[in-house]
Amino acid sequence: MAERTSYTCVLSPDKVAQLKRDLAARGFVFRDVPYAHFGAEHRGEKVSLAAYESGKLVVQGKGTTDFVQFYLEPQLLGEARLGYEHVLNPEMLEARIGVDESGKGDFFGPLVVAGVYVNEAAAGQLMELGVKDSKQISSDKRIFEIAKELRQVDGLLASIVPIGPVAYNRLHAKLRNVNSILGWGHARVIENLLSRVDCKKAISDQFGNKRIVLKALMERGRKIELVQRHRAESDLAVAAASILAREEFVSRLSRLSKEFGVNLPKGASEAVIAAGRELVRKHGAEKLGEVAKLHFRTTQQVLEANPG
Known part of the structure; x- marks a missing residue:
């Protein structure tokens, strides 16, 4: 062990x-x-x-x-x-898809949804690696290290759906609801994985009405048992998905920072507001939608100091 x-x-x-x-x-x-x-x-x-x-x-x-x-x-x-966790809880080793997202609470950057399929062998390897929810890992460097290890796990398949700021803002304007966007993203990664492997169960965090995801699933996905639970990140497959989603989010946020010449912090803090104001001064308010989620209250706080 x-x-x-x-x-x-x-x-x-x-x-x-x-x-x-x-x-x-x-x-x-x-x-x-x-x-x-x-x-x-x-x-x-x-x-x-x-x-x-x-x-x-x-x-x-x-x-x-x-x-x-x-x-x-x-x-x-x-x-x-x-x-002996698998003996005490046999479900730990059952084949399943775990789904999680990153970037939902971050003003800058994309919303990234990731899905991970594990079979019994892969679940056992995740136990050995001690995989845990990405929110319990404070270092981006460590996130990248664990993500690399995950990709080497036999029997693990992954699907990542990044929704960049432009697409996110377009979807939000149409759907008017973050949970609807999440449901669409969760459905897509589940469908992507089911095109590669047969699986009877998918697990995700409980972010809203389960029918949102079920409605977004296509014919293949509607045959799967969808389980939503609070703190689903305690599940190994969901924890693995959270790490891969975070890795993709951090990578894309870094690229946006370099592209626009402004350090774009995570979250929605005072530092985020300051970075938003710097970006608007450099590139104009019309560029904000290329890097940020515009329905956040942070948008008004950024633009208050940069009218016009």
Whole structure:
């Protein structure tokens, strides 16, 4: 089994109390973490962790595997889970398509929808790689590294549908709804993958009425079981799709920055507004729709300082 650098489980209140006592005895250094009972770190063991008020325990660091296998499971949990996730949850290895998107909340850049098909062998490899939702990975460099690894996984197929700002604004003007655009994009990647492989199930995050996607699916796609769930990124196939979508989004945003000579930040912050105003000063307001999603309130904030 490959070394893991992260691990998540849920603890009962009595287990949280026992964990804190045990960590103190092992020489862990405690710290405050927002929304957590406590955080703790042991540099010698190369492990840091946070025990959240929700009951979730998150373990990270190069020493994660040893910490889980030699302390957490045998002494605290009383059962072996690491490496046996597929036994505890057989659905983890079933063939399926996972769908996710990137750029939905970003003023600049495209909306990118990605779909990933995995068979049993590919799902097993994703488990070994410790694939997780792209939003839990702060480094773009790491996103690109993991995306490269994903493309080398046997049995994994991917489809990526980038919707650039010009096309996005045209679609939004027609559909008047972001969820409708998402539904169209999700349907397209599912259809693209079904043209290459037979699959009975597709999983995505619950962003709106499931009928939006079903309506956009063509004849081939209407035979598939479509599952929408909150926090679908916890599914391996969806997590892989989120990484490939983020990679494509970051790549295209970087190219737009170079093309227009303005650093275009992610998100919709004050830095984004400042970049928008710089772009309008350099190229004119008519160019904003080539780099940004115009229905965002950010558009008005950008143009207020650049009338005409």
